[in-house]
Each structure stands twice: as C-alpha cells, then as structure tokens.
Amino acid sequence: MDYAPVIAAVTSRPLAAIAARVRPEQVGQVVFGALERVHAVLRSGAWGPYWGDVVLCEGEDDDGVMDLRIGVGLARPFPGLGAVGPWNTPGGEAVQVTHLGAWSDRGLAHEAARHGAVRLGRRLTGVHWEVSGAFDLAARTRPTDVFYEAAADD
Numbered sequence: 316m317d318y319a320p321v322i323a324a325v326t327s328r329p330l331a332a333i334a335a336r337v338r339p340e341q342v343g344q345v346v347f348g349a350l351e352r353v354h355a356v357l358r359s360g361a362w363g364p365y366w367g368d369v370v371l372c373e374g375e376d377d378d379g380v381m382d383l384r385i386g387v388g389l390a391r392p393f394p395g396l397g398a399v400g401p402w403n404t405p406g407g408e409a410v411q412v413t414h415l416g417a418w419s420d421r422g423l424a425h426e427a428a429r430h431g432a433v434r435l436g437r438r439l440t441g442v443h444w445e446v447s448g449a450f451d452l453a454a455r456t457r458p459t460d461v462f463y464e465a466a467a468d469d
Contacts (some may be wrong), residue, residue: 318323329388331387332402436468439465
C-alpha cells in the first residue's frame with residue numbers, strides 16, 4: 316500500500332475507554348477484548364453517536380510495552396461507568412496516514428507516519444493513536460486513520 320503522510324490539525328475529542336498496559340504480542344487480543352467491553356457499556360445508555368473505535372498509545376517502554384487507552388469516540392464527554400472511564404484524544408498537530416488494508420497490516424501505516432514526520436520536519440512526541448471506521452464485510456477491511464502527535468523541529 317502506498318501511504319501519503321500529511322500534517323493534520325486535530326481537535327481533542329471525547330472517548331469512553333479502558334486503560335491497559337500491553338506487550339506487543341498481546342495487542343490484538345487486548346484491543347478486541349477491551350473494545351467489546353466498552354461497546355457493551357455504551358449499549359447500556361444513550362451515549363451515541365460514535366465516531367470510531369480508538370486505540371491511543373500514551374507511551375512505550377524500552378521493551379515495547381505500551382500504555383494504551385482503548386475505547387470508542389463519542390460526540391460528547393462520557394462520565395465513566397465501572398472500568399470504562401472518560402478520556403480524550405490529543406489536540407494540536409499530528410502526522411496522519413490512512414490505512415485501508417487488513418488490520419494486521421496497519422503497522423506499515425505507523426512506519427509511514429514515523430518516516431513522514433522526518434520528511435515533513437516534525438518531531439514526534441511519542442503519543443500516537445488509531446481511529447478505525449466501520450468494517451467493510453465484502454472487502455474484509457476497516458479503514459484506519461493513524462495519528463502521531465507532532466511538533467515542528469526546532
């Protein structure tokens with residue numbers, strides 16, 4: 316897939332999310348399980364409309380263990396319910412790439428965003444997130460926008 320990283324002005328948006336500390340080999344299992352839990356909580360009330368499933372990485376240690384917020388983007392702030400708490404995506408400037416292939420191949424989009432940041436003269440903060448749209452059953456794909464929080468190189 317050919318990616319075209321761009322600089323995007325992003326607005327902080329509310330999430331209903333579960334916090335998780337995740338090893339790289341556990342990401343798929345943890346993310347899908349957490350999303351099931353968040354969606355179950357949201358079905359118990361009138362929290363919509365939803366704007367996508369979100370995986371927000373707030374940091375990563377030297378072993379690749381990530382601090383994630385896994386949840387659902389909402390049109391209004393979420394008060395929290397049990398393990399599902401209120402959170403927000405970052406606001407400001409980000410390097411953005413759209414991935415249209417299989418979820419398992421989205422790492423290529425992350426790589427393109429990181430390389431694109433250098434080419435676009437941006438320094439990455441370490442915070443990044445994915446926003447996944449609706450699953451296309453026929454194509455067996457789910458469009459995913461990948462964002463890396465960025466600042467201009469000094």
